[in-house]
Amino acid sequence: MATLIRSSANLDRPRPLSERLVAALLLGCGAVSILTTAGIILVLVAETAAFFREVSVLDFLGDTEWTPLFAEKHFGIWPLVAGTALTSFIAIATALPLGLLAAIYLSEFAAGRVRRVLKPLIEVLAGIPTVVYGYFALTFVTPLLQEVIPGLAGFNALGAGIVMGIMILPIIASLSEDALYAVPMSLREAAYALGGTRLATVFRVVLPTAVSGIGASVILGISRAVGETMIVAIAAGQQPRLTFDPRVPIETMTTYIVQVSLGDTPAGTLEYRTIFVVGMSLFLFTLLLNVASHYLRRRVQKGGTL
Amino acid sequence: MIAPRPTGGGPAGPRRTAAWAPSRLSPERAFRAICVLALVLPLALLVVLIGDAVVDGWPRLSWNFLTSYPSRHPEEAGILAALVGSACLMGLTAVIAIPLGIGAAVYLEEYGRPGRLTSLIEVNISNLAGVPSIIYGLLGLELFVRAMHLGRSLLAGSATLALLLLPMVIMASREALRTVPHGLREACYALGADRWQTIRRVVLPMSLPGMLTGIILSLARAIGETAPLITIGALTYVAFLPDSLRSPFTALPIQIFNWISRPQAAFHVNAAAGIVVLLALMLLLNGVAIWLRARLQRRVTW
Numbered sequence: 001m002a003t004l005i006r007s008s009a010n011l012d013r014p015r016p017l018s019e020r021l022v023a024a025l026l027l028g029c030g031a032v033s034i035l036t037t038a039g040i041i042l043v044l045v046a047e048t049a050a051f052f053r054e055v056s057v058l059d060f061l062g063d064t065e066w067t068p069l070f071a072e073k074h075f076g077i078w079p080l081v082a083g084t085a086l087t088s089f090i091a092i093a094t095a096l097p098l099g100l101l102a103a104i105y106l107s108e109f110a111a112g113r114v115r116r117v118l119k120p121l122i123e124v125l126a127g128i129p130t131v132v133y134g135y136f137a138l139t140f141v142t143p144l145l146q147e148v149i150p151g152l153a154g155f156n157a158l159g160a161g162i163v164m165g166i167m168i169l170p171i172i173a174s175l176s177e178d179a180l181y182a183v184p185m186s187l188r189e190a191a192y193a194l195g196g197t198r199l200a201t202v203f204r205v206v207l208p209t210a211v212s213g214i215g216a217s218v219i220l221g222i223s224r225a226v227g228e229t230m231i232v233a234i235a236a237g238q239q240p241r242l243t244f245d246p247r248v249p250i251e252t253m254t255t256y257i258v259q260v261s262l263g264d265t266p267a268g269t270l271e272y273r274t275i276f277v278v279g280m281s282l283f284l285f286t287l288l289l290n291v292a293s294h295y296l297r298r299r300v301q302k303g304g305t306l
Numbered sequence: 307m308i309a310p311r312p313t314g315g316g317p318a319g320p321r322r323t324a325a326w327a328p329s330r331l332s333p334e335r336a337f338r339a340i341c342v343l344a345l346v347l348p349l350a351l352l353v354v355l356i357g358d359a360v361v362d363g364w365p366r367l368s369w370n371f372l373t374s375y376p377s378r379h380p381e382e383a384g385i386l387a388a389l390v391g392s393a394c395l396m397g398l399t400a401v402i403a404i405p406l407g408i409g410a411a412v413y414l415e416e417y418g419r420p421g422r423l424t425s426l427i428e429v430n431i432s433n434l435a436g437v438p439s440i441i442y443g444l445l446g447l448e449l450f451v452r453a454m455h456l457g458r459s460l461l462a463g464s465a466t467l468a469l470l471l472l473p474m475v476i477m478a479s480r481e482a483l484r485t486v487p488h489g490l491r492e493a494c495y496a497l498g499a500d501r502w503q504t505i506r507r508v509v510l511p512m513s514l515p516g517m518l519t520g521i522i523l524s525l526a527r528a529i530g531e532t533a534p535l536i537t538i539g540a541l542t543y544v545a546f547l548p549d550s551l552r553s554p555f556t557a558l559p560i561q562i563f564n565w566i567s568r569p570q571a572a573f574h575v576n577a578a579a580g581i582v583v584l585l586a587l588m589l590l591l592n593g594v595a596i597w598l599r600a601r602l603q604r605r606v607t608w
Contacts, residue, residue: 022502023417029409030418030427033476036469037430040441043448101344109338118345125352127588129530131559132581135566136355139362139574169348199334220436227438229533230559234566254440254533261443261537267452275537279444283437290436 044283047276054270060277066240066251068274069260075274077281079240083157083250084285087232088225090161090246091168095221098165099172100214106173107180108202119174126170134234137163142235151247155237158246164231168221175220179213179300180206216296223289227282229254253282356585363578371579375545376561380572385580387544388561391460392587394548395557396529398464399471404521406468407475408510411517414476415483416505435473442470443537451538458539461551466534471524478520482513515602519595526591530584532559558584 052060055075063076102122106115142159146152152159183206191201207214237249238259251259257275265271366381374384410427418424446466456462486509494504535557542564544556558580565577 016500019500019502023413026409026413026417029406030413032406032469033410033427033431033434033472036445036472037434039449040437040445043445044441047448098344098348101341102348105338105341105345109341121349122345125348127527127592128352128355129532129559129584129588131530131532131563131566132355132359132585135562135574135577135581136358138566139578140354140358166348166351197334199337223436227440229438229440230563233533234563254438257440257444258533258536261447261539262542276444276448279441283441286436286438287433290433294432 040283044276044280047273048280051270051273051277054273064242066256068271069263073270077278079242080251080253080256080278081281082242082244083232083236083240084226084252084254084282086157086244086246086250087161087164087236087252088222090158091164091225091228092218092222094162094165095169095172096218099169099217099221100176102169102173103176103180103214104202104207106177108198108206119177122173123170125166126168128167130167130228130230131234133163133167134160134231137231137235149247153237153248155235155239155249156247157236157250160232160234160236161246163235164225164228167228167231168224171224172217172221175217176210176214179210179217182213182300183209210300212296213300216293216300219289219293219296223286223293226289227254227286229258233258253278257282359578359581359585361578362575363580363582366575366579367582371576372583376543376564380570380576383565383573383576385558385561385583387547388556388558388580389583390547391544391555392529392558394460395464395467395535395555396525398460398551399467399528400521400525402464402468403471403475407472407521408479408517410472410476411479411483412505412510415480416501416509431473431476435477438533439470439531440533440537442466443534445469446534446538457552458541458554459552460548460555462538463535463540463555463557466538467528467531470531470534471528474524474527475521478524479513479517482516482520483509485516486512515599518602519599522591522595522598526588526595529587529591530559532557532563535560536563558587 059075060077063074064078065074065076066079067074106119110118137159138155141163142152142154142156145156145159145162149158187205187209188201191205196204232252233255236252236255238251238255239249240251240256241248243250256278260271260275371384372389373386374382375386376388377383410431414424414427418427443466446462446469450456450462450465451458454462456465490508490512491504494508495501499507540560541554541556542560544554548555562577562580562584565573565580568574
């Protein structure tokens with residue numbers, strides 16, 4: 001006991017070995033996360049470098065066909081990028097209006113009790129496994145859309161994109177709601193004092209003030225959509241093509257990785273390396289979006305809105 | 307928060323509302339109705355989604371379905387291997403991720419002095435949380451399956467999922483640690499305890515309910531993860547139970563994906579039944595988390 005008192009009372013003294021050992025062990029746990037990032041970057045860079053020793057960067061960025069699994073190989077990334085952009089765009093076009101309106105309702109109109117019940121309920125949508133969403137897109141949404149849109153293929157970007165929009169809706173609703181809720185009450189009161197109606201206050205004062213936070217939520221939603229795998233793998237098809245037609249089968253970057261992983265492509269071959277090149281592109285895209293979203297949210301926290 | 311309702315019509319009321327007599331069709335009411343619709347529509351879809359799976363899968367749900375191996379004949383196929391695989395996978399993932407996650411959280415909250423290293427770890431964790439799960443699959447494929455020669459095994463799958471889960475576990479644990487009042491730590495130091503004793507005897511026991519709740523919720527999410535497991539090469543047809551850490555495996559979401567990708571409608575029924583089981587498992591885990599929080603919170607009072 002005496003030693004204990006001394007060790008904690010005398011903070012200048014070197015701490016006992018056991019204490020330092022524990023600290024080192026805990027630091028080691030924290031370091032695992034840094035090693036994970038390092039591992040991801042190392043793996044992607046190494047395989048990407050090996051890929052570009054065989055395929056020129058010009059082909060990768062210049063070719064408009066992606067057929068690494070065929071006899072006649074083309075390595076143009078753009079069809080996969082187009083597929084990803086198309087499904088993500090449809091997802092955001094679905095999620096943004098719904099999510100933002102829901103956020104406005106929760107923050108500006110709903111009573112506190114309603115808000116406390118509805119917000120977690122909306123967030124349940126984000127917890128549904130994506131393979132379930134994929135099933136829903138393929139067997140429910142697409143047949144429904146086919147009744148309205150003739151010529152809609154069984155696998156298409158539209159159904160997958162809409163369902164993906166439902167999946168990312170909670171991110172947009174929840175983060176936008178936080179941003180709207182954080183707008184100081186005094187701003188609303190000032191607007192009312194100036195004779196503004198409730199609607200005018202929402203559209204002219206609250207929304208413009210919260211625009212950074214809403215932007216951050218949208219970018220994060222896009223990032224989630226870009227990295228989403230199972231919905232598009234199940235319902236959007238596996239045919240890489242450079243098109244923005246939402247009615248036909250396409251292939252996203254994530255779907256390509258799944259497609260190759262399901263086959264048995266031997267390690268070390270060019271085909272095997274393509275999934276890491278695609279993974280690298282995916283990683284860079286999402287990193288860029290996450291950093292942008294982070295930057296916008298930081299601006300909100302610093303109070304530097306508008 | 308309830309914004310004060312502007313008084314329309316009265317002498318002090320805003321001129322713009324006066325133009326809109328407070329009738330049933332005021333633009334505010336209309337806008338409000340649209341907002342409510344935007345909120346109800348996704349919730350209705352959630353009900354439809356679950357209802358659709360239950361209706362589709364109901365005919366196949368039986369004890370046989372839970373206790374049979376996959377088969378070429380959809381009526382005879384079951385999810386035994388997938389269910390046991392998922393259970394083993396989750397258990398092993400928890401064993402790897404929980405100590406690492408709590409350790410990292412304790413370091414960041416209790417030991418790490420504000421400095422370059424701590425903020426590097428913090429920024430890194432928030433970045434990792436945004437990395438698509440399929441990228442973790444690529445890491446697992448190269449690191450665990452190939453470099454560490456674990457093969458496409460249960461251990462490789464669990465390790466991959468553990469890395470994926472780690473940011474969530476760390477964040478949940480940190481949040482729980484922050485709820486322990488600072489005064490308690492100081493009281494402990496005043497009694498002569500050193501830092502590790504304070505953490506082990508006071509801080510950890512008090513924050514454990516919160517930690518466990520967060521960890522179980524992230525496990526509930528991990529049980530539905532499909533993409534990283536496909537990437538590391540989990541099998542889609544397994545007619546045996548895993549018997550060791552090195553054994554090949556399949557998991558419930560992978561079995562579901564496998565059935566969805568078949569053209570025959572009969573297999574889609576199996577997929578729907580699998581989905582019902584998966585959702586029930588997740589609901590169960592979420593229920594356990596909530597129950598645990600309510601139960602353990604009662605014991606800890608200050």
